Amino acid sequence: MIFGIIGVPKKTRIYNSPLSAKNILKVENIAFERNDSLLFHPVDFSVSSGEALHIEGCNGSGKTTLFQLLTGLLQPSQGNIYFCEQPVDRCRYDYLSDLLYIGHQSGVKAMLSAEENLRWMSPVNTSSKQIALALVAVGLEHYADIPCYKLSAGQYRRVALARLLTTEANLWYLDEPFAALDKQGIEFIEYCMQQHIEQGGTIVFSSHQDLTKVAVRKYNIIGYSEAV
Amino acid sequence: MRLNMQWTWFHRLGSPRWFYQKTQRWLPWLSAVSAILLLTGLIWGLAFAPQDAKQGHSFRIIYLHVPASFLALAGYYLMAIAGAIGLIWRIKLSFMLMKSAASIGAVLTFVALFTGAVWGKPTWGTYWVWDARITSMLILLFLYFGVLALRYTFSSHEASDKASAILSLVGTVNVPIIYKSVDWWQTLHQPATIKLTSAPSMHPDMFAPLVVMILGFYCFYALALILSTRAEILQREGKSSWVRQLVANKRGEV
Amino acid sequence: MSNFLSGGFTAYLFRELLLAYRRRGDVVKPLVFFLMVSTLVPLAIAPEPQRLAALAPGMIWIMALLATLLSIESLFSDDFQDGSLQQMLIAPNLLAMPVLGKVTAHWLMIGLPLTLISPLIGIWFSLPAVAVLPMILSLALGTAVLSLIGAVGAALTLPLRQGGVLLALLVMPLYMPVLIFGSATIQSAVDGLAWLSPLAVLAAFLAIAVALCPLAIVAALRLSQNN
Numbered sequence: 001m002i003f004g005i006i007g008v009p010k011k012t013r014i015y016n017s018p019l020s021a022k023n024i025l026k027v028e029n030i031a032f033e034r035n036d037s038l039l040f041h042p043v044d045f046s047v048s049s050g051e052a053l054h055i056e057g058c059n060g061s062g063k064t065t066l067f068q069l070l071t072g073l074l075q076p077s078q079g080n081i082y083f084c085e086q087p088v089d090r091c092r093y094d095y096l097s098d099l100l101y102i103g104h105q106s107g108v109k110a111m112l113s114a115e116e117n118l119r120w121m122s123p124v125n126t127s128s129k130q131i132a133l134a135l136v137a138v139g140l141e142h143y144a145d146i147p148c149y150k151l152s153a154g155q156y157r158r159v160a161l162a163r164l165l166t167t168e169a170n171l172w173y174l175d176e177p178f179a180a181l182d183k184q185g186i187e188f189i190e191y192c193m194q195q196h197i198e199q200g201g202t203i204v205f206s207s208h209q210d211l212t213k214v215a216v217r218k219y220n221i222i223g224y225s226e227a228v
Numbered sequence: 229m230r231l232n233m234q235w236t237w238f239h240r241l242g243s244p245r246w247f248y249q250k251t252q253r254w255l256p257w258l259s260a261v262s263a264i265l266l267l268t269g270l271i272w273g274l275a276f277a278p279q280d281a282k283q284g285h286s287f288r289i290i291y292l293h294v295p296a297s298f299l300a301l302a303g304y305y306l307m308a309i310a311g312a313i314g315l316i317w318r319i320k321l322s323f324m325l326m327k328s329a330a331s332i333g334a335v336l337t338f339v340a341l342f343t344g345a346v347w348g349k350p351t352w353g354t355y356w357v358w359d360a361r362i363t364s365m366l367i368l369l370f371l372y373f374g375v376l377a378l379r380y381t382f383s384s385h386e387a388s389d390k391a392s393a394i395l396s397l398v399g400t401v402n403v404p405i406i407y408k409s410v411d412w413w414q415t416l417h418q419p420a421t422i423k424l425t426s427a428p429s430m431h432p433d434m435f436a437p438l439v440v441m442i443l444g445f446y447c448f449y450a451l452a453l454i455l456s457t458r459a460e461i462l463q464r465e466g467k468s469s470w471v472r473q474l475v476a477n478k479r480g481e482v
Numbered sequence: 483m484s485n486f487l488s489g490g491f492t493a494y495l496f497r498e499l500l501l502a503y504r505r506r507g508d509v510v511k512p513l514v515f516f517l518m519v520s521t522l523v524p525l526a527i528a529p530e531p532q533r534l535a536a537l538a539p540g541m542i543w544i545m546a547l548l549a550t551l552l553s554i555e556s557l558f559s560d561d562f563q564d565g566s567l568q569q570m571l572i573a574p575n576l577l578a579m580p581v582l583g584k585v586t587a588h589w590l591m592i593g594l595p596l597t598l599i600s601p602l603i604g605i606w607f608s609l610p611a612v613a614v615l616p617m618i619l620s621l622a623l624g625t626a627v628l629s630l631i632g633a634v635g636a637a638l639t640l641p642l643r644q645g646g647v648l649l650a651l652l653v654m655p656l657y658m659p660v661l662i663f664g665s666a667t668i669q670s671a672v673d674g675l676a677w678l679s680p681l682a683v684l685a686a687f688l689a690i691a692v693a694l695c696p697l698a699i700v701a702a703l704r705l706s707q708n709n
Contacts, residue, residue, distance in 0.1 A: 034384045036464055071572050073707045096574035097487065105565025111504040120497070121569075124485050147504065315701075367655045374652040381642055387708035391638055394705070395652060398634060398698050401690070402656050409659035413666065 023085055024049050024171060024202045025070075030079035032065055039065055041222040042079060047202050049170070052193060054216040055206040061223025063206040064104065067175045070204070071101045083171075100169035102177060106160035110149035114140050114159045117148060122166035134165040138188065154180065161185070164192040172196060174205035190214055242319035244461040245470050251454050258451050265444030273437035286350040291438060293343040295445035296336050297365060301403070303333035303449065304368060307375070308400040311393030321457075323389035324464070327379075328456035330392065332449065334372035340365055360414035364407045371399045385464070486566075487573050494583030501560075502591050508556075509591050512549040516596055519545050520603050531608035538607035539617070539668035543661055545603075546596050546621055547628060551653070553592050554632035555639075555646050557584060562640050562706065571704060578696040581703070585633045585695075593625030613671040616681065620667035623684045624660050630691040631656045637702035641709040660687055 026046040032039045040062035047053045057063050068074040070081065072092070081088040083095040108117050118131050135144050138158040140151075148156055157180060164172075172193075178186050190213045193203055197214060273291035307329035314322035344362050345355045356362075375392045382388040465471050489497070502509045523541050524534060561567040570580055600621050604614050635653040639645030663680045670677040 034386065036385075037467070068707060073568060073571055073704075093574045096572060099572070101568070101572055103565065103568060105563075105568060107565035107569045109501065109560075109564060109566060111501050120485050120489075122485060124488055367658055370651070370655040374655065377648055377651055378638065381639060381645070381648065382705075383641075383709055387705055390705050390708075391702065394698055394701050395638060398656065398694075401694060402659070405659045405687075406655065409662045413662045 023047075024083065025204070026082040026085070027070070028080045028082070030066070030069055030076045030081065032062070032069055032074060033077040038077075038224050040224055043219075043221065045219050047204060047217075049200050049202050050197055052197055052203040052205065052211075052214055052216040054211070054218045055204065055221060056218055057206075057221035057223060061221045063221055064175055066221060067101065067103060067173050067204075067206070070173055071099065072096065098169050099171040099173060100163065100167045101173045101175075102160055102163065103173075103175040104179070106157055108148055108156060108159045111147055113145045113147055114151070114162075115144040117159050118162050118166065121160075121163045123168045126166050130166055134162045137165055138162045139184075154182065154185070157181065158185065161189060161192075164189070164196075170201050172201065172203040172205070174203065176206055176208075178207055178209060242317070242321045244321050244324065244465055245468075247321055248458055248461050251458060255451075255454065258447060258454070262444060262447035262451050265440055265447055269437050269441035269444050273441060277434050277437050278431065284350075286347065287434075289343050289347040291441045293340055293347060294438060295442045296340040296343060297361070298442060299445050299449050300333055300337040300340050300365065300368060303329050303336060304371065304396070304403060305400065307333060308393075308396040311389075311396045315390060315393045315397075320464075321461075323393065324457050324460040325453065326393060326396070327389070327460060328453050330372060330375045330396075332452050332456065334369065334376060336449075337365060337369040337372055341369065358414070360407075360411045363414075364410045367406050367410070368403070371396075371403070375399070486569050488575060489573070490575060490579040491583045491586075494580040495587050498584050498587030499590065502587065509553075512553040512592055513595050513599065515552060516545050516549040516599065517603075519548070520606055524606070534606075535608045535610065535672070538604070538609045539613070539665040539672065541607065542600060542603055542609075542617065542621075542668070543624070543665040546593075546600075546625060547657055547661060549596060550592060550625060550628040550632055551650055554588065554629065554636050555649055557588055557633055557636045558640055558703065558706075559636075567703065568707070571707065577700045577703065581633070581696050581699050582692075585629050585699075588633070589626050589629045593629055594622070596625055597621040609668075610672055612674075613668050616671040616677045617668045619681055620664045620684055623681070623688050624664040627660050627684070627687045627691045628657060630688075630695040631660075634695055634698045634702065637699045637706065640703070640706040660684070663687070 023046055027043055029042045029044060031042040040057075043066060045053065055063050055066065065074065069076050072088070083091055083098075088095050107121065109120075112120070114135060115131060118134060119126070122131060122134075132141070132144070135141050138161060140155060140158060140162070143151060143155060148159060151159070161177070174189075174193075177189050181189070190211055193205075193211070194214050196203060269291060274288055277288070279285060307326050310322045310326035310329060313319060314326060341362065344365070348357055349355050375396050378391045378395055379388045382391060462471055462474075485493075520541075523537065527533065527537065558567060561570065570577065573580075597618055600617055601614055603609075604617060609617065631653055632649070634656075635649040636645075638652060639649045642648060663683045667677050667680040667684065670680060
């Protein structure tokens with residue numbers, strides 16, 4: 001697998017907001033109720049541009065739910081989320097246009113090829129060359145045109161992760177990106193995250209292991225789950 | 229949403245605890261009124277109202293059938309409105325009322341269908357007739373079943389509440405359409421039908437106990453709804469302090 | 483070429499058609515079902531032309547309804563399982579447009595072929611020639627309504643693994659008016675009565691369904707994340 005050596009597509013990051021340096025994301029007292037009980041202790045944190053926030057917590061503590069709350073898949077029972085100092089409800093279009101979410105499920109269609117999937121997941125103006133290079137970078141250049149159901153589980157996941165190379169989003173939400181990856185895969189993601197941070201992007205991710213190459217800030221979620 | 233003084237009463241209405249305590253005082257009064265109305269209506273209708281010229285004594289089943297069908301239909305709208313309020317203003321109590329209304333409404337629809345069948349046998353010789361009203365009532369029963377069945381789809385009751393509310397709203401748009409379609413379908417195929425309820429052309433002596441029964445059924449519906457919602461409140465708020473206090477008091481008394 | 487962020491009605495329509503083309507076998511099954519059940523009716527009831535012709539309007543419509551029910555369950559289930567639904571929900575554009583695109587694709591793959599095969603069924607059931615055009619028109623409009631209402635049920639029963647039966651239970655009462663007016667269109671044509679009026683009612687149903695069903699579908703899709 002070759003990455004980081006041959007032309008990884010470079011993205012230029014242009015922030016629309018005047019407050020680009022600080023407080024891209026601010027989360028205040030966010031909690032979620034299921035069956036009338038809170039899933040985790042209310043969460044408070046803020047992230048500025050050029051920062052990576054590592055969400056830590058044991059299994060079942062609600063990390064995935066937190067990502068779902070951040071992306072708007074679930075509605076919080078209390079609290080507010082602010083994007084560039086604006087409540088997310090007011091700037092929903094800008095917020096959602098500027099974020100990238102890769103969760104446990106890949107979002108990759110089994111019936112389409114890797115190239116078709118990546119094209120669908122990438123910004124409209126991404127050229128075929130950039131998509132091809134991204135697939136090369138994740139080691140799928142020979143599998144670009146076959147339907148994804150023929151790929152192994154690891155290769156399937158890599159199609160989703162190739163999005164990290166073509167996306168223009170400034171805010172990345174990655175829920176356990178290292179799950180089920182081999183050492184090369186982990187290095188690849190760390191490389192992408194490093195590049196993103198250096199160019200002023202923001203990452204919020206969860207993982208059970210620590211990163212070696214990227215400097216992160218940590219936040220611990222305290223879950224209230226009874227069945228742990 | 230900011231609460232100013234005019235809205236606090238509305239949001240207080242949504243507090244389950246407030247509802248539980250308020251209805252505590254209403255229960256005895258409401259039970260008495262329902263019992264009186266129902267007993268009066270039943271005895272009057274079954275024993276004292278004059279016989280029908282064509283149907284003899286068998287028409288008396290309308291004293292159960294008609295109120296049940298009224299309430300079944302009204303109950304569906306109540307359920308849908310409760311669902312809508314719960315969805316729009318996110319009031320938990322509204323969803324609890326919707327849940328209770330679903331169960332009670334389904335039972336009343338079944339009662340209406342059963343009494344309709346019982347009425348059909350001596351009158352037309354058959355238990356089932358594809359009359360417009362009866363067919364619409366059957367479809368209403370299926371709509372209720374759908375709302376009830378949706379409860380077990382989701383693992384969290386917040387989600388199943390919302391799903392039931394969405395389905396009952398979709399059904400609401402359909403209820404008038406269904407009624408009108410079945411009506412039209414009926415006239416297309418059987419131009420001359422005997423209407424099951426001929427309330428406007430009824431003799432006042434027969435009509436008066438029917439009115440009493442309808443009122444009694446409404447009171448009984450309210451009673452059943454309140455009791456069921458109270459049970460739902462206790463179940464859902466079981467971990468909160470005021471419920472624990474209630475249980476402790478009960479245990480202390482016993 | 484649009485992507486998942488900007489994709490609206492046409493983007494999702496073509497994407498669905500492409501996906502369906504890749505698994506053509508699955509798409510054809512409801513149509514084969516429609517044809518096979520049509521042969522069951524004469525075998526089970528009677529092969530006499532008069533009896534078949536009397537049953538024809540209702541039977542054709544019931545079979546179209548069942549074929550739609552069979553296929554509607556998988557409208558959102560693939561997307562739910564592979565995570566595409568999540569990406570759709572996160573996208574900033576209006577969710578009603580992708581939803582309408584998917585439902586239209588479903589109609590193009592199921593409802594429209596059913597409509598086009600129906601003259602064959604008409605011949606099998608000795609349907610008078612005068613009823614063929616009303617049958618085609620009523621099926622074209624009616625199956626579109628069935629797809630829309632079915633999509634509401636499919637979205638509500640997403641979290642269930644075998645939600646097919648519950649889906650049928652949920653949408654059956656809502657299908658009944660469509661069934662009544664659809665078969666009445668054909669029956670009126672057979673009887674020599676005005677068949678444009680029930681057809682107009684079907685068209686009205688379609689208008690209401692296009693306006694209101696997407697709201698319910700979007701709400702139900704957002705709800706499916708709660709599991």
